[in-house]
Amino acid sequence: MNDLLTIVGNIASDPQHTITPSGVSILNFRLASNHRRFDNKTGQWVETDPNWYSVSAFRRLADNGKLSLARGDSVIVSGKLRVRDWESNGRRGTSVDLEADTIGPDLRFGTVRYARSRSERSADDQNENDETSDSAAHTDDDAWAVPRSDDNVPLALDTTQDAAGGEREPAEVPF
Structure with a gap:
């Protein structure tokens, strides 16, 4: 036990x-x-x-x-x-x-922005993403990495899409 x-x-x-x-x-x-x-x-x-x-x-x-x-x-x-x-x-x-x-x-x-790794997504999620976006495919390989400042302070990373469906520049926000 x-x-x-x-x-x-x-x-x-x-x-x-x-x-x-x-x-x-x-x-x-x-x-x-x-x-x-x-x-x-x-x-x-x-x-x-x-x-x-x-x-x-x-x-x-x-x-x-x-x-x-x-x-x-x-x-x-x-x-x-x-x-x-x-x-x-x-x-x-x-x-x-x-x-x-x-x-x-x-x-x-602190805060975090959760992102599922690609292998965790269901086929429906991937098909939906493929149909709604003509931009380059987004990979989640680096989505788990918590960005850090020069003095190793964790930063939140906002990777949401803009209104046109394309990806915005990340916005770094201190924890």
Whole structure:
């Protein structure tokens, strides 16, 4: 039996993307879940030590995460929890791993514009798009990438179509 868990936190490491020899895409990153509590003695909110998780995503989730996620992003991760003890070079510890089923942005701290990847679209969606637009076909290969400013601050990207059905220039909006 798997324990299912949903964690809200910040990506604390640069996501690492690898592909296994058999072709399975894997994305790994560390997630810090911060907590606050009210201290009745001081009458103030106090930050507590964060909980740390090692998150792994596989296949399409890993591919989309590679294009969408970066260190510092506020995310919500839901998946299967695995707690295991380890020993290496005389050291012992416990690892808390989360195999992600889904990853999404925490919209309390920013905005995003969602775009389905091309392979997720139904045949009806693709046929409708083909019939209504004579302009060059829009590819969603880069739609998952969150554009960033020079100082790596995420920017929202608006790629809506103009009134004539053609694509507008992206409008960058700070989160």
